[in-house]
Amino acid sequence: xxxxxxxxxxxxxxxxxxxxxxxxxxxxxxxxxxxxxxxxxxxxxxxxxxxxxxxxxxxxxxxxxxxxxxxxxxxxxxxxxxxxxxxxxxxxxxxxxxxxxxxxxxxxxxxxxxxxxxxxxxxxxxxxxxxxxxxxxxxxxxxxxxxxxxxxxxxxxxxxxxxxxxxxxxxxxxxxxxxxxxxxxxxxxxxxxxxxxxxxxxxxxxxxxxxxxxxxxxxxxxxxxxxxxxxxxxxxxxxxxxxxxxxxxxxxxxxxxxxxxxxxxxxxxxxxxxxxxxxxxxxxxxxxxxxxxxxxxxxxxxxxxxxxxxxxxxxxxxxxxxxxxxxxxxxxxxxxxxxxxxxxx
Amino acid sequence: xxxxxxxxxxxxxxxxxxxxxxxxxxxxxxxxxxxxxxxxxxxxxxxxxxxxxxxxxxxxxxxxxxxxxxxxxxxxxxxxxxxxxxxxxxxxxxxxxxxxxxxxxxxxxxxxxxxxxxxxxxxxxxxxxxxxxxxxxxxxxxxxxxxxxxxxxxxxxxxxxxxxxxxxxxxxxxxxxxxxxxxxxxxxxxxxxxxxxxxxxxxxxxxxxxxxxxxxxxxxxxxxxxxxxxxxxxxxxxxxxxxxxxxxxxxxxxxxxxxxxxxxxxxxxxxxxxxxxxxxxxxxxxxxxxxxxxxxxxxxxxxxxxxxxxxxxxxxxxxxxxxxxxxxxxxxxxxxxxxxxxxxx
DNA sequence: GTGAAAGCGCTAACAG
DNA sequence: CTGTTAGCGCTTTCAC
Numbered sequence: 001x002x003x004x005x006x007x008x009x010x011x012x013x014x015x016x017x018x019x020x021x022x023x024x025x026x027x028x029x030x031x032x033x034x035x036x037x038x039x040x041x042x043x044x045x046x047x048x049x050x051x052x053x054x055x056x057x058x059x060x061x062x063x064x065x066x067x068x069x070x071x072x073x074x075x076x077x078x079x080x081x082x083x084x085x086x087x088x089x090x091x092x093x094x095x096x097x098x099x100x101x102x103x104x105x106x107x108x109x110x111x112x113x114x115x116x117x118x119x120x121x122x123x124x125x126x127x128x129x130x131x132x133x134x135x136x137x138x139x140x141x142x143x144x145x146x147x148x149x150x151x152x153x154x155x156x157x158x159x160x161x162x163x164x165x166x167x168x169x170x171x172x173x174x175x176x177x178x179x180x181x182x183x184x185x186x187x188x189x190x191x192x193x194x195x196x197x198x199x200x201x202x203x204x205x206x207x208x209x210x211x212x213x214x215x216x217x218x219x220x221x222x223x224x225x226x227x228x229x230x231x232x233x234x235x236x237x238x239x240x241x242x243x244x245x246x247x248x249x250x251x252x253x254x255x256x257x258x259x260x261x262x263x264x265x266x267x268x269x270x271x272x273x274x275x276x277x278x279x280x281x282x283x284x285x286x287x288x289x290x291x292x293x294x295x296x297x298x299x300x301x302x303x304x305x306x307x308x309x310x311x312x313x314x315x316x317x318x319x320x321x322x323x324x325x326x327x328x329x330x331x332x333x334x335x336x337x338x339x340x341x342x343x344x345x
Numbered sequence: 346x347x348x349x350x351x352x353x354x355x356x357x358x359x360x361x362x363x364x365x366x367x368x369x370x371x372x373x374x375x376x377x378x379x380x381x382x383x384x385x386x387x388x389x390x391x392x393x394x395x396x397x398x399x400x401x402x403x404x405x406x407x408x409x410x411x412x413x414x415x416x417x418x419x420x421x422x423x424x425x426x427x428x429x430x431x432x433x434x435x436x437x438x439x440x441x442x443x444x445x446x447x448x449x450x451x452x453x454x455x456x457x458x459x460x461x462x463x464x465x466x467x468x469x470x471x472x473x474x475x476x477x478x479x480x481x482x483x484x485x486x487x488x489x490x491x492x493x494x495x496x497x498x499x500x501x502x503x504x505x506x507x508x509x510x511x512x513x514x515x516x517x518x519x520x521x522x523x524x525x526x527x528x529x530x531x532x533x534x535x536x537x538x539x540x541x542x543x544x545x546x547x548x549x550x551x552x553x554x555x556x557x558x559x560x561x562x563x564x565x566x567x568x569x570x571x572x573x574x575x576x577x578x579x580x581x582x583x584x585x586x587x588x589x590x591x592x593x594x595x596x597x598x599x600x601x602x603x604x605x606x607x608x609x610x611x612x613x614x615x616x617x618x619x620x621x622x623x624x625x626x627x628x629x630x631x632x633x634x635x636x637x638x639x640x641x642x643x644x645x646x647x648x649x650x651x652x653x654x655x656x657x658x659x660x661x662x663x664x665x666x667x668x669x670x671x672x673x674x675x676x677x678x679x680x681x682x683x684x685x686x687x688x689x690x
Numbered sequence: 691g692t693g694a695a696a697g698c699g700c701t702a703a704c705a706g
Numbered sequence: 707c708t709g710t711t712a713g714c715g716c717t718t719t720c721a722c
Contacts, residue, residue, distance in 0.1 A: 058699035
């Protein structure tokens with residue numbers, strides 16, 4: 001293994017053929033360009049023997065393509081996103097694309113930084129869960145003819161391709177599960193983010209509550225500029241004044257996590273008597289006592305739809321592919337926490 | 346916002362100055378190269394007005410630098426790695442480096458693919474938790490003079506910079522916590538991976554058990570070619586034949602997760618009576634009933650040490666920086682699961 | 691103070 | 707069938 005980096009020119013010199021020949025062979029165009037089998041073999045053998053790797057930076061510069069797709073979510077550590085990432089990656093690999101993952105923490109500044117970073121590096125496409133304030137950045141990408149597929153949510157006033165679930169319906173059904181479990185005072189803990197998926201979940205909850213002639217009971221935790229301790233204390237305060245409460249529906253994964261922690265520490269709440277439902281599933285929910293019922297998004301299907309659109313855009317680079325919006329249904333996973341509890345009176 | 350991508354040449358044309366001038370100004374060398382203030386202002390204003398972003402691919406090709414560091418771990422979704430990633434990123438940003446994260450799933454083939462991907466793209470440095478079989482790939486990077494810092498574990502026969510914790514000592518102390526909690530039959534559930542950090546943990550456990558005149562009781566779950574269901578059934582079988590068992594020490598995060606799931610389903614085990622300790626902390630451990638005691642690695646310190654070495658190597662590019670190995674101590678977080686339990690007889 | 695031009699490693703049109 | 711060469715967008719040396 002020699003020091004430094006070998007170039008295609010070095011190989012041409014070593015083998016006494018031109019760089020063109022090398023380039024053709026390495027790009028699998030040997031046959032097509034009628035390079036002799038002997039030369040092809042010579043080139044292949046040699047490049048393999050020295051473990052030559054072409055400089056993709058130069059390739060990218062020359063071709064204008066990077067064969068890289070960016071997958072940007074709130075938090076790649078999140079069970080839901082991590083699983084989805086895997087599905088997308090598998091599909092991409094089959095088409096010779098690599099996928100780079102990153103987390104925007106639902107933060108506009110960070111999203112922008114990441115978009116810039118990858119845009120400047122000429123990635124071929126973006127799959128993004130947009131944070132609230134990056135509408136214009138997305139619009140710019142589209143303007144520059146770069147394929148973008150949003151998911152989980154999108155901007156209603158921006159014409160983009162997107163894959164989302166029917167949040168209103170999913171929340172409606174989940175709330176009804178609690179209602180069917182004979183719970184009467186069902187709180188909904190959500191964020192105050194004015195993102196469409198959050199609004200949808202809230203609407204679904206409200207509709208179910210209304211149709212059952214119950215009272216809505218909503219806590220909206222501000223989602224900006226709060227660390228988890230602050231959020232937790234808001235949830236704690238909310239629970240403290242809820243003597244009647246018998247069930248809780250958490251609208252996001254991290255709120256569920258906070259909520260379970262608080263319920264655990266409050267004397268007047270018994271996690272085994274409370275009805276609990278979470279939006280988005282998590283590996284720990286089945287280990288928890290009681291196990292936690294959850295609304296699970298159809299990961300496989302989402303990944304496939306996202307990539308179908310992305311690959312199409314990538315292929316039709318020049319003529320602008322018409323945008324496409326897909327809405328999928330979520331699934332309710334019933335566990336212990338949403339079942340009818342032991343009567344208490 | 347115009348279509349396509351603006352180049353430095355377009356700007357030169359638009360402003361009637363040469364590309365050199367633009368380049369100098371954009372790289373902050375305006376003053377140094379004695380470009381007039383008027384021209385500097387003109388260039389800055391114009392590039393900002395059209396929101397020009399230099400093509401980093403071309404920059405990279407020209408300078409041979411990408412200003413990107415790769416951070417590769419088993420699973421970036423893991424609490425421990427995610428936190429560490431954040432710390433590293435913060436430090437890198439201050440020195441104008443970006444960090445790209447990726448997960449190798451402790452799989453050699455995947456590690457290799459990722460290393461190749463980034464190597465071909467000329468990233469400036471690698472921070473890696475190596476999977477077992479990539480010793481040679483790491484060696485090649487070092488051979489090619491690319492800065493590499495390993496952490497969590499390293500190859501004893503390869504001279505690399507690395508940051509690790511004292512696993513033997515941490516496991517020894519954690520086991521002693523259980524022993525102090527009056528537990529007598531303490532099982533150690535680990536993988537059969539022959540990686541140094543796993544061997545260290547096993548040794549620490551064994552030493553503590555021996556010094557207390559207890560009997561070691563070890564389950565080594567094969568870590569290759571097993572999906573989580575398979576691993577779980579091995580743990581289930583192990584537990585089934587353990588009537589005497591009163592405590593468990595899990596050597597990794599995912600084994601803890603599996604273990605808790607199994608304990609939950611087995612009639613003869615009561616999670617509230619069992620002593621439990623996990624290696625590596627997790628957000629869910631404090632929500633779990635009972636809350637789970639854990640060995641926590643010193644994240645901040647690890648991140649700082651890793652970056653100290655990395656930045657040094659990056660700066661001294663040419664003369665090969667001597668390698669450096671750092672060993673840090675872990676911390677035991679005592680929660681409910683390791684405390685003395687209600688007497689049972 | 692500013693510009694011309696070489697060259698980073700690669701692809702591909704064109705020439706022979 | 708294979709070689710020569712322009713050029714992707716940028717940095718930087720050297721010239722004026």
